[in-house]
Amino acid sequence: MRVLITGGAGFIGKKLAARLLERGRLGDGRIDHVTLFDVAPAEGLPADPRLEIRTGDITRMGVLLDLLRPGHDAIYHLAAVVSGAAEADIDLGYAVNLDGTRHLVEAVRAFGRKPRLVFASSVAVFGGDMPEVIGDETHLTPQTSYGAQKAMGELLVADYHRKGFMDGRSLRLPTIVVRPGRPNKAASTWASSIFREPLAGQEAVCPVGRDAAMYVLSPRRVVDALVHAMELPSEAFGMTRSLTLPGKTYSVAEMVTALERVAGRNVVDRIRWEPDPVIQRIVAGWPTRFETPRAERLGFQADDSLEEIVQQHIEDELGGRFVA
Amino acid sequence: MRVLITGGAGFIGKKLAARLLERGRLGDGRIDHVTLFDVAPAEGLPADPRLEIRTGDITRMGVLLDLLRPGHDAIYHLAAVVSGAAEADIDLGYAVNLDGTRHLVEAVRAFGRKPRLVFASSVAVFGGDMPEVIGDETHLTPQTSYGAQKAMGELLVADYHRKGFMDGRSLRLPTIVVRPGRPNKAASTWASSIFREPLAGQEAVCPVGRDAAMYVLSPRRVVDALVHAMELPSEAFGMTRSLTLPGKTYSVAEMVTALERVAGRNVVDRIRWEPDPVIQRIVAGWPTRFETPRAERLGFQADDSLEEIVQQHIEDELGGRFVA
Numbered sequence: 144m145r146v147l148i149t150g151g152a153g154f155i156g157k158k159l160a161a162r163l164l165e166r167g168r169l170g171d172g173r174i175d176h177v178t179l180f181d182v183a184p185a186e187g188l189p190a191d192p193r194l195e196i197r198t199g200d201i202t203r204m205g206v207l208l209d210l211l212r213p214g215h216d217a218i219y220h221l222a223a224v225v226s227g228a229a230e231a232d233i234d235l236g237y238a239v240n241l242d243g244t245r246h247l248v249e250a251v252r253a254f255g256r257k258p259r260l261v262f263a264s265s266v267a268v269f270g271g272d273m274p275e276v277i278g279d280e281t282h283l284t285p286q287t288s289y290g291a292q293k294a295m296g297e298l299l300v301a302d303y304h305r306k307g308f309m310d311g312r313s314l315r316l317p318t319i320v321v322r323p324g325r326p327n328k329a330a331s332t333w334a335s336s337i338f339r340e341p342l343a344g345q346e347a348v349c350p351v352g353r354d355a356a357m358y359v360l361s362p363r364r365v366v367d368a369l370v371h372a373m374e375l376p377s378e379a380f381g382m383t384r385s386l387t388l389p390g391k392t393y394s395v396a397e398m399v400t401a402l403e404r405v406a407g408r409n410v411v412d413r414i415r416w417e418p419d420p421v422i423q424r425i426v427a428g429w430p431t432r433f434e435t436p437r438a439e440r441l442g443f444q445a446d447d448s449l450e451e452i453v454q455q456h457i458e459d460e461l462g463g464r465f466v467a
Numbered sequence: 468m469r470v471l472i473t474g475g476a477g478f479i480g481k482k483l484a485a486r487l488l489e490r491g492r493l494g495d496g497r498i499d500h501v502t503l504f505d506v507a508p509a510e511g512l513p514a515d516p517r518l519e520i521r522t523g524d525i526t527r528m529g530v531l532l533d534l535l536r537p538g539h540d541a542i543y544h545l546a547a548v549v550s551g552a553a554e555a556d557i558d559l560g561y562a563v564n565l566d567g568t569r570h571l572v573e574a575v576r577a578f579g580r581k582p583r584l585v586f587a588s589s590v591a592v593f594g595g596d597m598p599e600v601i602g603d604e605t606h607l608t609p610q611t612s613y614g615a616q617k618a619m620g621e622l623l624v625a626d627y628h629r630k631g632f633m634d635g636r637s638l639r640l641p642t643i644v645v646r647p648g649r650p651n652k653a654a655s656t657w658a659s660s661i662f663r664e665p666l667a668g669q670e671a672v673c674p675v676g677r678d679a680a681m682y683v684l685s686p687r688r689v690v691d692a693l694v695h696a697m698e699l700p701s702e703a704f705g706m707t708r709s710l711t712l713p714g715k716t717y718s719v720a721e722m723v724t725a726l727e728r729v730a731g732r733n734v735v736d737r738i739r740w741e742p743d744p745v746i747q748r749i750v751a752g753w754p755t756r757f758e759t760p761r762a763e764r765l766g767f768q769a770d771d772s773l774e775e776i777v778q779q780h781i782e783d784e785l786g787g788r789f790v791a
């Protein structure tokens with residue numbers, strides 16, 4: 144079978160590609176080919192004859208038609224302009240996140256191959272005046288353009304599924320921590336920074352207080368979920384093609400305690416507390432209480448503990464060693 | 468002030484235009500000008516110097532830019548391809564209902580005038596696996612392309628509102644009965660037919676059983692709601708810019724009883740019962756139980772009784788007389 148990952152040069156795309164190549168299968172199908180499609184160059188991927196890198200811009204319909212012409216059986220749609228960028232540049236956000244998704248589902252429709260498609264949505268579809276606990280039937284009231292575009296993507300996937308053009312499924316991802324690399328402009332960047340920088344011997348800035356909280360999932364678990372979502376039979380999703388992935392909500396205090404337990408006091412002391420009222424206000428507006436019985440019934444799983452998430456980062460990104 | 472109604476040659480658009488011209492005001496503003504924009508010709512409108520008819524296609528961005536250039540303070544967005552047509556022609560549905568809405572909000576953004584905008588969404592945004600009662604916080608799981616496009620339109624309106632380009636509000640309309648004219652291809656067409664044709668001395672076909680039910684609102688009340696939605700201060704809607712209008716759910720048996728009470732046995736006998744399993748299945752999938760406390764708090768109102776809806780049709784469409 145042939146697999147396509149849009150946004151395949153990104154954080155999650157690369158990890159997913161590596162996992163798929165390592166597994167060699169999706170369900171009953173042997174993976175013969177994995178195409179990574181991205182506007183950015185893909186670096187640090189395993190050398191593998193099954194892997195093909197395609198560079199191109201999802202905002203251009205012709206590019207999508209060329210990309211899909213050879214035929215794919217399983218498509219992961221991860222390409223996106225993330226929240227800070229989509230908020231700063233409304234045209235770019237709509238072009239990539241809405242039009243890009245539409246180009247993809249239209250190209251899928253054009254070739255009539257009816258592939259499975261897993262779309263990476265986000266818990267950013269929730270926001271504003273929310274019920275105290277977000278459940279499986281809570282309405283989507285995004286308070287960012289990114290969240291609005293993800294919600295529209297879910298609707299497109301569900302509609303093109305219903306029309307029989309593909310077998311679509313959307314997963315709402317929690318914030319994935321620990322994200323490797325450098326801090327970015329996302330208001331959530333500290334949630335990775337406060338682990339990542341101190342473990343690398345560097346200072347991290349934490350702009351929020353110890354009672355701030357975040358709904359999170361680890362990189363390994365999100366890759367598990369993406370694989371599982373593709374392997375589940377279509378009926379498992381029924382008429383509602385979207386679901387919120389199980390994650391766990393941790394306070395900053397719990398994050399710091401877990402880091403100290405795994406890596407010691409010295410490491411934790413590298414966190415510099417610099418309250419930023421703007422970021423605090425944004426973060427305070429994010430939903431933190433989720434109930435995801437449907438996803439749990441379908442076998443999706445959250446991490447067991449924060450300690451495990453920290454350990455995972457040390458193993459997967461730091462070669463097993465941190466700066467004590 | 469200048470008012471624009473897209474889809475202004477349609478059923479609701481014409482009634483709204485007549486009401487606005489008659490009132491002469493919206494909130495504190497005197498209505499100096501009403502533009503009706505539609506791809507179809509507008510017929511049967513009052514001769515009024517304040518009224519301008521503009522013919523054009525909302526799928527063309529240039530048309531929208533020309534339309535909005537003179538500046539409008541209040542915009543009603545009613546133009547749409549309705550459910551049967553959007554389902555039969557997916558390209559047309561997305562072009563008018565999604566791209567058309569996007570062209571409108573983009574043109575609004577382009578001129579920077581920040582008008583109020585009321586968007587006519589639909590309870591067709593609900594469907595599929597639903598909770599027993601649809602409340603103010605129930606997720607949107609449309610089972611038609613039309614419903615999906617309306618849900619995307621709501622997200623666009625909310626996002627362009629949040630970005631400060633306009634003051635947007637979306638109303639989810641129940642099925643409006645009694646709709647004048649002829650039966651159409653909508654699976655709900657019988658809900659108007661069983662009143663309209665018998666009152667005009669003609670036979671009506673009812674394809675569903677007496678226990679089938681429908682969530683409805685009358686033409687007068689929907690026009691009331693559109694006026695009220697435009698007059699409410701922005702804060703009334705808060706962070707959630709959409710709401711489901713209060714309606715009432717009546718069974719076919721109740722509809723027939725109300726018709727008999729108002730118009731007599733003879734009229735009711737003109738209903739021919741021709742069960743159609745396809746239509747019965749579609750109708751059985753529609754939500755019927757709604758709770759709309761938020762809209763009620765904001766002063767939106769359902770009709771008092773079915774009898775009143777029948778009387779209203781006789782007064783407004785039949786000049787006060789029906790064929791007994």
Ligand SMILES: NC(=O)c1ccc[n+]([C@@H]2O[C@H](COP(=O)([O-])OP(=O)(O)OC[C@H]3O[C@@H](n4cnc5c(N)ncnc54)[C@H](O)[C@@H]3O)[C@@H](O)[C@H]2O)c1
Nearest residue numbers: 150152153154155182183200201221222223263265316319
């Ligand atoms: N990481 C998270 O915490 C998180 C949380 C919720 C949802 N998601 C979603 O999961 C997906 C993957 O996230 P990620 O963390 O790997 O993000 P990422 O930014 O690392 O990857 C996204 C990729 O999309 C690519 N892309 C952007 N514009 C493109 C264009 N015009 N054409 C083609 N490719 C384009 C980028 O180059 C990037 O490589 C995204 O859709 C994201 O919105 C991520």
Ligand SMILES: NC(=O)c1ccc[n+]([C@@H]2O[C@H](COP(=O)([O-])OP(=O)(O)OC[C@H]3O[C@@H](n4cnc5c(N)ncnc54)[C@H](O)[C@@H]3O)[C@@H](O)[C@H]2O)c1
Nearest residue numbers: 474476477478479506507524525545546547587589640643
């Ligand atoms: N009537 C109902 O029961 C009901 C229920 C829920 C929602 N709504 C919504 O309320 C609005 C008005 O409904 P209605 O019953 O008056 O429908 P209608 O079909 O009578 O009016 C819609 C108008 O939009 C116009 N239109 C279609 N394509 C266009 C295009 N490309 N460019 C410009 N105009 C175009 C049509 O010509 C028509 O006059 C619609 O958005 C509809 O979806 C209606």
